[in-house]
Amino acid sequence: MAVNCEIQKGVGLVTVTGSLNAAIVDSFRNQFGAWFQGQPGVKQVVVDLGGVSFMDSSGLGALIGIFKRVAERGGDMTLARPQPNVKTVLEITRTNRILRLVPSLEEALGAAGTRI
Numbered sequence: 001m002a003v004n005c006e007i008q009k010g011v012g013l014v015t016v017t018g019s020l021n022a023a024i025v026d027s028f029r030n031q032f033g034a035w036f037q038g039q040p041g042v043k044q045v046v047v048d049l050g051g052v053s054f055m056d057s058s059g060l061g062a063l064i065g066i067f068k069r070v071a072e073r074g075g076d077m078t079l080a081r082p083q084p085n086v087k088t089v090l091e092i093t094r095t096n097r098i099l100r101l102v103p104s105l106e107e108a109l110g111a112a113g114t115r116i
Helices: 025-037 057-072 084-092 105-111
Strands: 002-008 011-020 044-055 076-080 100-102
Touching (some): 002 025, 011 025, 011 057, 011 105, 025 057, 044 057, 044 084, 044 105, 076 105
Parallel strands (some): 011 044, 044 076, 076 100
Antiparallel strands (some): 002 011
């Protein structure tokens, strides 16, 4: 698993690659947490899941935890480019009703902060 956090178009962009599972969620949370704490002006976050090949319930919990941290700051989070198997997990658990899923990174960056 690799995590890259940066700012694009005024939005926090978190790019994740590999598996998002129990073996690595602590590392994912810590990397995001350290970056997010150092970016107090970031209120909109996009998590790019295009490179995530597998996600289990621990990964889902980590995403919900990040969403809560962003919401506590008065912000919002969008998930971009979920692969079919990841998207299925999000739909089965109805997480897609809480977190916006968009098919492209460009759409996610443009839609950040505009909750429908």
